[in-house]
Amino acid sequence: MDLRLDGKRALVTGSTAGIGFAIAKGLAQEGAEVIFNGRTAGRVTEAVETLNAETGGKATGAVADLGSADGAAKLLEEAGHVDILVNNVGIFAPVPFTEISDDAWQEIFDVNVMSGVRLSRALVPHMVKRGWGRIIFISSESGIQTPQEMVHYGVTKTAQLALSRGIAESVAGTGVTANTVLPGPTRSEGVVDFMEKLADTQDVDRETFVRDFAKTIRPSTLIGRLAEAEEVANLVCFSAAKAPPRSPALRSGSMAAWCGASSRRLSRNDRRHRASWCRRRAPARSRCPCRKWCGVSE
Numbered sequence: 001m002d003l004r005l006d007g008k009r010a011l012v013t014g015s016t017a018g019i020g021f022a023i024a025k026g027l028a029q030e031g032a033e034v035i036f037n038g039r040t041a042g043r044v045t046e047a048v049e050t051l052n053a054e055t056g057g058k059a060t061g062a063v064a065d066l067g068s069a070d071g072a073a074k075l076l077e078e079a080g081h082v083d084i085l086v087n088n089v090g091i092f093a094p095v096p097f098t099e100i101s102d103d104a105w106q107e108i109f110d111v112n113v114m115s116g117v118r119l120s121r122a123l124v125p126h127m128v129k130r131g132w133g134r135i136i137f138i139s140s141e142s143g144i145q146t147p148q149e150m151v152h153y154g155v156t157k158t159a160q161l162a163l164s165r166g167i168a169e170s171v172a173g174t175g176v177t178a179n180t181v182l183p184g185p186t187r188s189e190g191v192v193d194f195m196e197k198l199a200d201t202q203d204v205d206r207e208t209f210v211r212d213f214a215k216t217i218r219p220s221t222l223i224g225r226l227a228e229a230e231e232v233a234n235l236v237c238f239s240a241a242k243a244p245p246r247s248p249a250l251r252s253g254s255m256a257a258w259c260g261a262s263s264r265r266l267s268r269n270d271r272r273h274r275a276s277w278c279r280r281r282a283p284a285r286s287r288c289p290c291r292k293w294c295g296v297s298e
Contacts, residue, residue, distance in 0.1 A: 004242035006031035011082045013066060013075075013115060014089030016043040018188030019138060021051075022229035023086055026237040028057040035079050036061040037089070066115035067107065076122050083130075084240045085123055087116035087160070088138040092190075094149040094198055105152050112156035113163065120167055124176065133176040134240045137164045138232075141184045145220055149198070157182075179239045183232045184221040185213060191226070 005027065012024045016038035024034045028051055036051075036059060038044040044061035051059045064075035066089050090112045095104065120135050127133025139160040146154030160180060167178035185191060195213050199206045213226065221227075 003030045003237055003240070005084075005237075005240065008032045008083040008240075008242070009035065009079075009081050010084035010086065010240070011035045011037065011062075011075075011079050011119075012086040012088055013037045013119070015086075016047040018190060019183065019186055019229045019232050020086075020088040021047055022233035023088060023138075023236045024059065025051055025055065026230070026233040027084065027086075027240065028055045028059060030237055030240075032084065032240075033057070034059040035082070037064060037066075037075060037079075039063065039065045066119075067111045069114075069118060072115060072118035072122075076119065081126075082123050083127070083132065084134040084136070085119055086136045086138065086236060086240075087119065089115055090138070090156075092150055092153040092194065094194065094201075095152070096149070097151045100152050108152050108156055109159075112153070113159045116160065116163060120163075120178075124167065124171060127176045128171060128174045131175040132242075133171075135164070135167055135176070135178040136236055136239050137161075137178075137180040138236070139164075139180045139182045141182050141218075141220065143180075143182055177239075181232065181235050181239065183227055184223070185218050185226050186232055187226040187228055 008031070010024070010027045010032040012020055012027070012034060014020045015024045015034075015036045024036060024047070028034045034051065034057065036044050036047045038047065038061070041063050044063050048059050048061040051057060062075050062078035064078070065071040066075065091108055093104075116137055124133070124135065127135075137160045140153075140157040142150065142154040143157030143161050146158070161182075164178045164180040171178065196206045199208075
């Protein structure tokens with residue numbers, strides 16, 4: 001599927017492993033020039049070399065700790081021109097609510113929320129000036145269903161939803177979009193480690209706990225299993241696309257999700273209209289009455 005990202009520069013924060021690496025790889029495969037980010041030079045270098053060997057791309061890396069304003073400024077300086085910003089970096093830890101200290105609250109908010117605030121605030125004006133840009137936040141289902149063992153994490157993920165929506169409102173009609181992806185439990189090194197620690201606290205077998213986690217601890221996850229990082233990456237790449245892919249699978253009500261991706265508050269009638277317009281035969285890049293590019297072609 002051609003998402004028309006050739007020549008676009010994509011910065012993916014916290015991308016040396018897991019979901020972040022999968023997103024960086026997916027964007028590179030679609031033609032984007034990827035900038036990796038991590039806290040240690042060794043991990044960043046390894047990620048860059050691995051991706052370039054697998055894709056033949058020209059990925060680069062920038063070492064920066066995004067838990068501070070200085071770290072964000074350092075990353076912005078090293079990254080330079082950015083067309084696509086994926087705010088993926090995040091930390092989490094299972095801690096009972098009554099034992100979460102003020103310092104722990106501040107740390108997780110600085111990393112999970114303020115990193116996205118600082119980077120987006122700096123990059124959005126340049127995107128608006130160029131008439132094109134993508135801001136994507138990797139939130140979590142915890143943003144709408146706060147986990148009792150990680151209340152502070154859930155709060156930061158809810159904050160990302162509000163942040164993304166607010167940015168989207170502020171750039172509507174400029175060619176810049178802001179969206180949020182909310183994965184459920186996703187298989188990665190960090191998540192499996194988290195699950196194993198939970199298993200230890202409950203004195204249960206680690207392998208069994210990890211295998212049944214989605215069904216027993218996160219029953220709201222309808223697929224009944226851990227998602228794979230590549231599945232999340234596919235959705236992120238779609239959200240970053242320069243124009244909606246012309247696929248028969250998208251010529252349905254689901255296409256309305258793209259048409260409404262960037263951002264105004266819709267009434268029920270607006271949503272009905274948008275879905276019906278996207279089902280119609282319309283020339284590619286035609287502008288629908290709701291003032292969003294549908295890009296649908298049959």
